[in-house]
Amino acid sequence: MKNRICSLFNIQYPIIQGGMIWCSSWRLASAVSNAGGLGLIGAGSMYPDVLKMHIQKCRQASPKPFGVNIPLLYPDLEDVMKVVVESGVKIVFTSAGNPAIWTPYLKENDIKVVHVIANTKFAQKAIDAGVDAIVAEGFEAGGHNGREETTTMCLLPMIRKVADIPLLAAGGIGSGAAMLACFALGAEGVQIGSLFAAAEESSAHEHFKQKIIHSSEGETMLRMKKLMPVRLLQNEFAQAVSEAESQGASAEELKVLLGRARAKKGMFEGDLSEGELEIGQVASQIKEIKSVSQIMKDLWREFEEAKEKIAGL
């Protein structure tokens, strides 16, 4: 395929693998890039020196372009940015923060910058900050989501209206058909998380992957709305959060309940009871753990099939 997303990143398919905490290591990112998409290393769960190692290993594992996702809400940001620049990374996706702060610095260092947004206001902020592309992420996405709860179906047309720059869709994309739906809504590419979180090459714990592929409809819910909304897969911890919220728990009480390192405990260490399991609403559509190469092939085949079907309407 040839479009602005493919040209911007010099990739074969306009498919970006989301830079997810505890899932998106060098192994996952390089596999996606090798398969013709754009792999992203998820810096959100890495200390600067760990990130540096992942960047080096990713480069060894793939000659293709790859990027780093940096959630702007984490600590050590200056060190992380320094690692990214000094390691010669050429693509950075930023999320969960103000795009105005780091975009100029990254651009000065010849890095392509993409910012993840969930509403028009932040899309405009990102454009004003000079980003090269934006990701519009809907309510159904895993991880931290927008407070407006705008779904991908509703979000994309609004963002397309204000954004002339390349636009990626995220949230709810579990197949090539959904990818095509996003194109119909104005996207030029997709950022996919959950499918890749459950991939063979994902660094998520095997227990978490198994939990994903056995999850059912309605098993993920947006929680922690008074703190920072996050989509959680049902387990004892999520249940405790639901009950606390149902009884009107304050942000402070939620913070105590969350404690520290819960995401690591759940997604990386495989504690399915007490860990925090972040995943998108498409989780219930994922039925097997596949290799990245297979996921990419399936996505593209489904995309082409859906295109054929639409052309025949």
Place this chain on the structure above:
Amino acid sequence: MKNRICSLFNIQYPIIQGGMIWCSSWRLASAVSNAGGLGLIGAGSMYPDVLKMHIQKCRQASPKPFGVNIPLLYPDLEDVMKVVVESGVKIVFTSAGNPAIWTPYLKENDIKVVHVIANTKFAQKAIDAGVDAIVAEGFEAGGHNGREETTTMCLLPMIRKVADIPLLAAGGIGSGAAMLACFALGAEGVQIGSLFAAAEESSAHEHFKQKIIHSSEGETMLRMKKLMPVRLLQNEFAQAVSEAESQGASAEELKVLLGRARAKKGMFEGDLSEGELEIGQVASQIKEIKSVSQIMKDLWREFEEAKEKIAGL
């Protein structure tokens, strides 16, 4: 267009106007049917004799097929069903209840039955009950929504997988491009609410229509989750509900807060402060009050344009 939805209802375009309380009178339904779609009278806000009058007037206003939407949670159901059968209505959409109870009766009376669902379990129940088609309604829809909060993007592929019968999409459809996206996801037609709620021919109060077209992103939220989830447009009443829920209000407390006839007060009588205003998340995409005929023309043009664009990918 020729497809199973058009054949089932004998209509020109696979566009169904949702049977919304306080909006979907004979005037709206007949206008949609006259424009080549399928208009539905919303029985949910009508006493049986009022419904009977609307059916008669709709028939006088249009020679085309039309239907009636019956939410199965309202009282007087037996009387409503009797009116529908005796008035010779040939298409009934049921929602918010168990499809097994009334479907056989309606089918015996030579009525085509469509049931609105928000998850796979109820899709299966509807199919088992013998309905002719189902509407899969996503989280972004106005009115009463599913508890799983599954969005249209995630819901359609799952429902398509279990349903061989004709499938309509609802929730988040504010343009012909979104309609095409639903087709990519497996739908064969759409049920559109909000766009028609704000139409000239809608019986919604002018104040409510103005409020819709001036609403912003994030101004509708799913509320009353302990009672029966409903998507509310922001106003004093919705704010009071949000605050009560944030403090852990019980179902009983929400019931008291809701009181009686709030939807009528808001949507039909135009009390924008204290009334209940139900509308979909696409509300912020609606920028003007248009005639049904114009809405239908725009939808179809946008649908064709999106199809062209997709074909050129």
